[in-house]
Amino acid sequence: MKIAIVSVSDKGRNLALQLKEKLDLDSTIIKVDLFHKNVKKYLKIAFYEYDAVIAVMASGILIRSIAPYVESKATDPAVLNIDDNGNFVISTLSGHLGGANKLTNKIAPLIDAIPVITTSSDVNNKLGIDVLASDLYLSIDNTKEILFFNKAILEGRKLTFTLNPDAEKNYLKSYLQNNTLEMDVSFNCSENVNEDEIIVSLEGHRITLKERKLVVGIGCKRGKSSSEIYEGYKKSLEELNLDESRVNMLASAEVKKDEEGLLELAKILNKPINFVDLDRLKLFESRDIQKSEFVKSKFGIYGVCEPSALITAGFDSKLIYKKTSYNGVTISMAISK
Structure with a gap:
């Protein structure tokens, strides 16, 4: 993940420097670049060129600055908001597919802050279908169906995962067994499913999850x-x-x-x-x-x-x-x- 940290005040800049030092030690963080002041210019650059944006500033400044660029949960970067004192790390945009929730939980303990996550599946201890896809590096063919499936998961309904019989998908079963969040699933096999795909279905709705190489x-x-x-x-x-x-x-x-x-x-x-x-x-x-x-x-x-x-x-x-x-x-x- 490539991260841009944008700050406004001198206090925020010092916090950004401290955070960068710690994130640079993390092998899953590819690079961290710092930007200071000139918020509208730098947030626009960060929004399109980075996987995640960490804004150390008031939420109002952040929201007004990124509003023109927000398009889709499938393409928007993760956006986090941190106050100047480092009290709270708020997952603001692309909590699931973009990884903002996961990044929030990674960063908060680094600066002794409180993580703030508001997505329904997370606060109700449920595993979103888009979280599963993001964690396992799977693409989703129809992101419009995410809302339906995540609502079904919140209601405790059982999803059917259909796999190719020659594809064991141990990583999927291991992930579901070890994840602390809840998702009720059953497994089917069909030769009509490609080996690199997982078909998720419920009541005529379906999503195809496909392995990225x-x-x-x-x-x-x-x-x-x-x-x-x-x-x-x-x-x-x-x-x-x-x-x-x-x-x-x-x-x-x-x-x-x-x-x-x-x-x-x-x-x-x-x-x-x-x-x-x-x-x-x-x-x-x-x-x-x-x-x-x-x-x-x-x-x-x-x-x-x-x-x-x-x-x-x-x-x-x-x-x-x-x-x-x-x-x-x-x-x-x-x-x-």
Whole structure:
């Protein structure tokens, strides 16, 4: 998640700086940029270029500034509002699909603030269908149906999840079992459902949830064993609360194609691995990747795990887990659009 923090007062700016220092340590936060004053200009930029906007200012200033740009829960970024004293963190816009509620609960303890969330499903201890989709990186084909399904969940009605019989979807079942919020579901199987899809239905209404391609990019020092690489792989997925079955592919650079530990891990996990050509890596440009001069001096490229993951995930993909080191192993994750 890429975050823009916009402040107005000097007090708010100091709070923004403190928050940035803490968020920069979080591997699931790709980058944090700070903007101060000139609120209308910077909020407009932040609204279109970032996944989340944290506004440290009065709510009236925030609402009037973003009002012209609000379009849809499917496309609007997460918007949070924090007062200058850091007493409250308020989930203001895109609480579910945009991740504002989740981010609110992450940020509030960092600054010893009270999280404020008002969405009906959350306050009634229910799991919204759009929260499930967001947490598991699934796209929703018909966002207009979200309201119907979330209302049904609030009323305690049972939804039917239909899966392809060859797609176990362990990550879905694990998520539903471990989630503290409530959702009553039953499972069906049908060969008419694609392996990467989940059909959710109730009384003639239906939503199709489709997996976005999730790619784990891996870099490692020469000679790392599969078990050593797996330790970093496992820890990174745990930080995202994802089951291993949610991963679609692994990726690395061409220079790692004979790395025995990496090849063995792909075989053990039963995951395809894509080794990206050095020429493609040299030409790849992204403002979000971390550049390593050491890797550049050795292989002529600025990085392995992040660009490999992004290239493999496809055009307009984005990082959901930035390069993180685990004892000589680097892990990142990218998700397709």
